Amino acid sequence: MHHAAFVAPRGAHTACTVRHAADRGEWDDFQAILPAPHLTQSWGYGEAKRAEGWDVDRLVFELDGQALALCQVLIKRVLGLPVAARINRGPQFLVPHAAADVMCEVYKALRRRWSLGRRGLLLLAPGLEDGDVQRSLMRRAGFRPRGVAGWCSAVLDLRLGEAALRAGLAANWRNHLKVSERGGLVFDMSTSEEAREWMLARHAGHMEEKGFSGTSVGFLRALQRHVPDDFFVCRALLDDQPVAGMIVVRFARSAEYFVGWYGPEARRSKAGNFLLWNAAQAMRGQGCERFDLGGYSSSDGYGRFKQDMRGSEYRLLEEWQCF
Template identity: 35%
Template sequence: MTDLDTIPHLRIVWDVGRLSEWARLLAECGQSSLTQGFGYNQAMLTVEGWKPRLGIIELSDKPIGLVVMSERRLFKLIRVARLHRGPLLRPEARKPAVFAMVMKLIRREYPSGPLNWTATVPEWEAGDEAAAMMRWAGFRRDKGAGYRTIWLDLRRTEAELRAGLAQKWRNALNQAERAGLTVEVDRDGKQQLAWLLEQYQQDKAEKRYRGPSAKLVLRMRTGMYKDGDIVLIRAVKDGVPVAGILVLGHGKSSTYQIGWSSAAGRAARAHNLLLWRAISELKAQGREWFDLGGVLPDEAPGVTSFKRGMGGEEVELVGAWR
């Protein structure tokens, strides 16, 4: 890699993409992140004031991916920009040289300086080559944490997915299936989201873990349910709700967003059953990938172990850069 001349016809076209093109490209990228989708970014604009800026990545005038930057102004002078889990590239374009060039183009559009503050967590797997590409593109490593998650490939059959479960996880699922739980599916969040958010907020306050605000989740639901991107699943035992999860769709992918389980739900292994049911729902929607929502091995080893038990591929991104 020497300069952009190595891929002379690669460019990012800013501020021109329509919503329909955004949605189409998101789907064509296959493994996509929630944070690069329209529903998430509209919610961030409404709730936190981060304005999304869409860039269409083109090679020889043909779209090969997208990138969404989030922007704010401080004191009307300083432009603060964030890139979280982008850019997204179509599978055939997902090559190191293309990624490096795209990041250099982003750096040129968002230069480092006293009036330009940029923070990025790119959607590219960690490694020495990835770090070298980021430095070549003009970024410096930041002190902030990167991101690690687990992907389930939903293109596999349910039999293959079940066989891929860890033995302990599969045993818990078998237990849940015998526990007399009733599973309720809410495909637009209208019926059950208020209930789930009430449990989630109380649980988050008690256990002091990180997670999206209830206001942000509500706004995402408002922007996404008409596109069929909401799956809320609840487990009921003896007439009492004991667990629930919310999964959000984006293109061919989906992300586990929030969940809650009572003591009775944990005893019945309800979460195993709900996630397994979510897989069936997502496959029926045509989703091909399930992002289990991030893992923190040091801070949340129990949750990490639970997600690892589903048999997906664990991926660590290149980290935080500025």
């Protein structure tokens, strides 16, 4: 069942209302018509966060009975009482390029839910593109900036087809891809337990070796349990041995590169180019229309590597808060 999406406000003084999503079916129906869905707002992602001690609220914003936007909220409780909430890349609007007054109504309604202090602190990484209009909108709605940079990534439009996507690659990236293809690498994609355990072990070892805290293995296990048919391990094999691997998650006609590992042979064989390119093409074969490169900073080498795939880059607003 599809739902009518809101187009324009019918009355300047009509307040936006908020309700909980009825069930997963309704949530997934809404996700299916989003112009630009985000993995962090998908049902499976929210369910997996429960493994890290979060509760989940899924909100639908309406005006005159028509849906404007939806938002997945993660809630932290102490002794049963909500003390903090987190929204990552939401709310999501059901029409592309929603008008500023429509967006403001949604954020005002969100702000009202936290206006009396009964729900604790709300930390918000908005699903809004970075810009002065959007920043002004957030202030009008009653939010304050936290000084934490927003999410930046790029999306490959898989509907363009393999030839057009390949032609769009930066010249050096395309040349490295050719080198990888001549070097005997083989692409493997699996949802098997063996592949999953191999990838989780590499991810855990990488975090320990480099001394950083990335996405937890516990969360990845929970995510796989909730979306077993949409949790893919992609590997680049050289002489039947994996030299690089990544986890790709499918959701709402989209897929996102989520976690990666690159072994000592990966750089020489250009396995990074080979793996990312073939993962995107495999997701196109799985019916996806969009492939999100999983976030990056243009100030580091790996970020520039992703940028050279020449996807449509987007940058979201910095983080905000309210009480």
